[in-house]
Amino acid sequence: MAVSAVGDKPYTVAYNGSGSKPSEDDAGDVFGREDHHDIKYKKLSWPLVAILMIAEIVSNGMLSLPSSLAVVGMVPGLVIIVFLGVFATYTSWLLVKFKLRHPEEHTMGDAGYILFGPIGREVMAFGTCCFAIFACGGQLLAGQISLAALSDNKLCLMLYTGIFAIPTLLCSLPRTFHGLSWISVASVLSIFIAGILGMAAAGISPDPTRSVDVTVASDFYTAFVSITNPVFAYAGHFMFFVLMSEMKEPKHAMRAAYTLQSFATVFYAIFAGVTYGYVGSHVASPSFSSLPPYWQKVSYGIALPNILLAGSLYAHTASKLVFVRIFRHSKHLHSHTFLGWGVWVALVFLTNGLAFLLAVGVPIFNYLIGISASLFAAWFTYGIAGMFWLHDSYHDGPGFFAWRRQWAQAALAIATILSGAFSCVAGLYVTIRGIVDAYASGQIPSPFTC
Template identity: 30%
Template sequence: MSESKKDAIQDGQHDVDNGICDEVTQKAASEVPQDLFHSERGDVNFHGVSWLGAGILIAKFQIGLGALSLPSTFHILGFFPGILCFVILAILTTIAGYLCGNARQYYPHMHSIGDAAELLFGKGAREFVGFIYYIYLALVAGAGMLTTSVAFNALSDHGACTMVFVAVTCAGSFVIGTGFRSLEKVSWISWVGVAGIVVAIWITAIGCLAQDRPASAPAGPINKEIHVFPNATFSEAMSAVSSQLFALGASGTFFSVSAEMKKPELFTRALVCGQGFIVATNIAISSIVYGKVGRYIASPALGSAGVLIKKISYGISMPGLIVTAVLWSHIAAKYWFVRILRGTPHLQSNTITHWVVWSGSMGVTVVFAFIIVGVVPFFDDFLSLVGALINPVFTNVFPGFMLLYFLARKPAKAVEGIQNVQDEESSSARKWLPDAFKACRNGWKESLALLVACFMILVGGFVIVGGTYATVLSIQASYNKGTVSGVFSCADNAS
């Protein structure tokens, strides 16, 4: 056979092989989940959040309700253990936030922690975890509405029934939240929200510093009972730890923040700025207020410097409290909105279906939050129960398992919105979990990551058990004391 014929045969075989490879690659790529949102398609751009806007959203998620209860945890845990515990939880939740926010660089189809649950444990886990996640978000939105009613009562000297104030906040959350379909728009008002709450708590701290004695202290000699080390029962301590974790418990929402960023690869920068600012602010404020007020701390803390400062602080923080209710309602509604319209042209188009699903999701969320606030007679303890029972799942347990999964599968980064094709057997923990523990053989970095993952899961489990136990005891004590309010109570909750 001549050399020219051999070359022709080889060239033809090479073309066939290339064609087969191209066909296999295209087929594999088509089977890989694509980016959830497409910035070049549709009428609504869900890729408009800058890294700075993402940092503000992270800060707003973390400085909503929990920051107002932190000083009281220092009194229960003791000053030094309180700060140490808070710093440890801050580190763990920052790691969790890093994992949740950066997961989309490897799996661009993710929008919520429910999608992560499917990757780790299968479709059944997605539905179960997603439903629990939505309940949690809606309850925090309800807590935001209730806290806003405290501000209304404080400013008006209980000028109306508390449930009227809750209803007003509920209606405002629906109108504002429905009008802003993308987090880019919500990040604009989050600037106002963060500024309002930060200024308000600093005014309270300065007010406490300027006073010779705590505003709520009785006449005569007083004992602030400032403890350097804890002087509390196990249940009281676990309740305080749960409150601290609740103050940093928004890590699970960072999937949604990253999903709407212009450049998700800059999420870490946003996390460091937003989380770092909030952690430093919380430690400073809580230390000042507890150091000056001691056991006479109010909860929420804005009432710790007297009636006048209380009204000024609530007036300034009012926009921030409203934004808290709007933001959590928005994220909760967005979960069902994406869950229903995922993969359809209605997701980013101004169709009737699009608006019906979006407004319906917002409506159901705010109404559900309003009903829970009114029906549950011990809402504060109920929220603590939810925070202890559910919050650690999203801040510790699932991120810990995600870290184990990454150790086992070592996913490659997504390129141009498409995840690299690989055989991952993602739906069976029996296949990837043993590989995660074998990863420690690969070096000290993998061993350290394995220890961190296990520590996160164990801490989460400990808080779930201990915090739930403490909250149940608190609920029982409230019933025994007869302090449980009625359904849809009009009582003043700012007193």
């Protein structure tokens, strides 16, 4: 037996060594039995979870991948994209197994408590909120770029961000992910169709002066700056636990993860390779900006629903973490109470408001997204998964002897941790150096300017 705790109440979870989860009737289940509740959270099927994951991860981040290929070359770039997709599938499997063993955990913060105690809970909960809010701000900026392209930059950029922030906030308001799930179908279709059209437009009007290289020699700083794009294009694992907590059958979560990673890896590789092949080494980031004006508008316009919902999912996740933390053991979690809805709406306004203020008020906000991704997403997507396996295998068996008995899996878990550490440190290095270089060259604008 092992004791873990979330919030102020401890839960006892039995380890059976098989990777199966305890009964959903167990008191540790984050939402418990919902038969007679007004608000039911556990309504998601695995296909809907897969669609929500795709809507969140396969978003505007993919538009930076062709520029990564331009820096490192076609072959290394595609190898990195495919490798990271396979690696993200493996870490997804570790996260899902950990959640099934610990149904009481709702977020990475709860997982942090299981691994490291109260300090781990606060650090990882903060990291989840921080990255979610910064990611929401990143989607607002993507919406700004899209609206500016559609209207030929007729308004102040800050106004475009504010216009896009309003529907993002409204889509964040449903209390459950199920309330967002069907909207996400349109979101996935929009980014898929936009990607297809973007590739077709690049093929119709290829750059006649383009250069496409199989490999490109570059220094570590330049290469890793480009590699961070595919590294963080898969950075959606911090939402796995939250989504699994709202599934009708969490045991089917890997079906959703396999669907997500298969779609993302294949689509990323095809989109990056085709776009780079037709546009060449001068491809912009986001890559739609390299298309002819007409096709640029069409592609951005079709992609807007995806950018919108992805931002809403990030804001919803940050709000949900705090809301469940406050009301986990009260009637306000499952009932239509004035206090419950008041706090929920306030949290949604707060998270979206912070994302907007950061996006328009911090001149180095794009770099701060990189810092938050390096500090938190690198661990949530890659490194922390290895710690989950080491923790549970240690408690399942005779401590360190369990690692020795499963030495290959233990070595892979340690390698996963080291990869997360490398991504974190290297990502911080290139981002901070980028900030220094940008200030030195006068590229940083003033806050709240067009």
